Amino acid sequence: MQMVDKKIEDYCIAKSNLPSKECDRIEDYTRSNVHGSQMLIGKMEASFIGFLLRSISAKRVLELGTFTGYSALAMAENIPEDGEIFTVDINESTVSLAQKFWNQSKHGHKIKSLIGNGLDIIPTLKAPFDFVFIDADKRNYIDYLKLAVPMLSPTGMIVIDNVLWSGKVLPDTELDMSEHRDRNTEFIRLVNDYIAGEPTLYGTLLPIRDGMFLVTKKATF
Numbered sequence: 001m002q003m004v005d006k007k008i009e010d011y012c013i014a015k016s017n018l019p020s021k022e023c024d025r026i027e028d029y030t031r032s033n034v035h036g037s038q039m040l041i042g043k044m045e046a047s048f049i050g051f052l053l054r055s056i057s058a059k060r061v062l063e064l065g066t067f068t069g070y071s072a073l074a075m076a077e078n079i080p081e082d083g084e085i086f087t088v089d090i091n092e093s094t095v096s097l098a099q100k101f102w103n104q105s106k107h108g109h110k111i112k113s114l115i116g117n118g119l120d121i122i123p124t125l126k127a128p129f130d131f132v133f134i135d136a137d138k139r140n141y142i143d144y145l146k147l148a149v150p151m152l153s154p155t156g157m158i159v160i161d162n163v164l165w166s167g168k169v170l171p172d173t174e175l176d177m178s179e180h181r182d183r184n185t186e187f188i189r190l191v192n193d194y195i196a197g198e199p200t201l202y203g204t205l206l207p208i209r210d211g212m213f214l215v216t217k218k219a220t221f
């Protein structure tokens with residue numbers, strides 16, 4: 001399910017600040033050579049995340065789901081010289097590809113790659129983080145969120161990707177049989193419902209690409 005008309009999205013991309021040529025190289029290589037290339041966040045989402053990072057002056061970032069390094073590099077381009085991106089992935093082969101691309105960028109030194117299961121690695125990291133991007137296995141989304149919330153800096157935010165899951169999160173009656181829900185749909189519904197019902201969190205779910213949930217700790221005014 002395409003959330004936004006392709007021509008509208010292309011126009012938005014044409015008018016937005018975008019990731020660098022180095023990111024384009026990762027995108028092009030991944031789309032031509034790597035299985036699962038649809039997992040890349042792409043230009044529109046990368047531009048929006050860059051805007052968010054700049055708007056909160058983020059310096060310490062945690063990413064769950066490195067893949068071939070596109071989103072990590074796009075984020076590194078939007079934090080200061082002494083900023084750090086800690087990015088976690090379980091797949092050594094895609095991460096070694098990512099590292100080769102990062103080495104060719106002047107922003108690559110900001111990225112620290114951590115190999116292993118996100119659930120094991122997060123508790124070993126030093127808080128706080130200004131920004132957490134959750135884009136790894138959907139099964140563990142809810143646990144990634146619960147681990148990340150206490151690690152946020154006072155103005156920190158969490159972005160969770162793919163929360164519309166091609167529209168499959170809608171009630172079954174709203175879907176064509178061809179788009180019948182799969183195993184991950186339940187995990188994504190779980191995290192969406194948790195945020196919606198959790199009074200200590202402020203969440204905004206946006207229909208950008210495959211759905212992005214922006215989450216922060218709710219301050220009381």
Ligand SMILES: C[S@@+](CC[C@H](N)C(=O)[O-])C[C@H]1O[C@@H](n2cnc3c(N)ncnc32)[C@H](O)[C@@H]1O
Nearest residue numbers: 039040041065067070071089090117118136137
């Ligand atoms: C959607 S891709 C990440 C895409 C990347 N953020 C980008 O846009 O360039 C998801 C990644 O999560 C990784 N992954 C899956 N299970 C994981 C786990 N338990 N812990 C850490 N990473 C995991 C996969 O190996 C895969 O590379």
